[in-house]
Amino acid sequence: MPVVKILLEITKNLYDHVSAGLPKEERESYIERLNELLDQRQVTINSLPATYSEDEQRMGRLIVKMNETIDPLLTRQFEEIKHNLSTMKKKKEKNTQYANPYQSVSVDGMYFDKKN
Template identity: 80%
Template sequence: MPAVKILLEITKNLYDHVSTGLPKEDREPYIERLNELIDQRQAAIQSLPGIYSEDEQRMGNMIVKMNETIDPLLARQFEEIKHDLSLMKRKKVKNVQYANPYQTLSGDGMYFDKKK
């Protein structure tokens, strides 16, 4: 099977996977499959020949069009994951502060003047 056709199939699978959207719960299998598809795609890109027939050029144009849709979707999903992680970090800090509200205060209640 020609390398361009393999790349087209992998890109279609990636497009279908990303188009389903990032699940709200149980994201690990989704992200693992996404990484697997991206790794396969990278390997297929590296095995591409230098000269292409007309059919391969047409398939390449289809790959480029799908990629124009895949990139913004991946960027949006990445931002969503980053946002969720920052929310979790904030919640963790707030929980620690709630559990021990006097942790950051000095032990004896004295005030230290920082001016000299």
């Protein structure tokens, strides 16, 4: 099977996977599959030949067209994951602060006057 055809199949799988959207549950398995597809694709891209037949050029145009859709979707999903992680971090900090509100208060009761 030609390398370009393999790349086209991997890109179709990646396109289908990303187009399905980021799930609310089971995100870890989604991200693992995404990384697997991206790794397969990179290995295939590295093994592409220097010259192409007309049929391979046609497949290449399809790959580029799908990639134009994949890139913005991946960027949006990355931003959503980053936002969710920062939200979770803030919630964790607030919960810790709520559970122990006097954690950062000085215990010796000393007061330093800043006036000279």
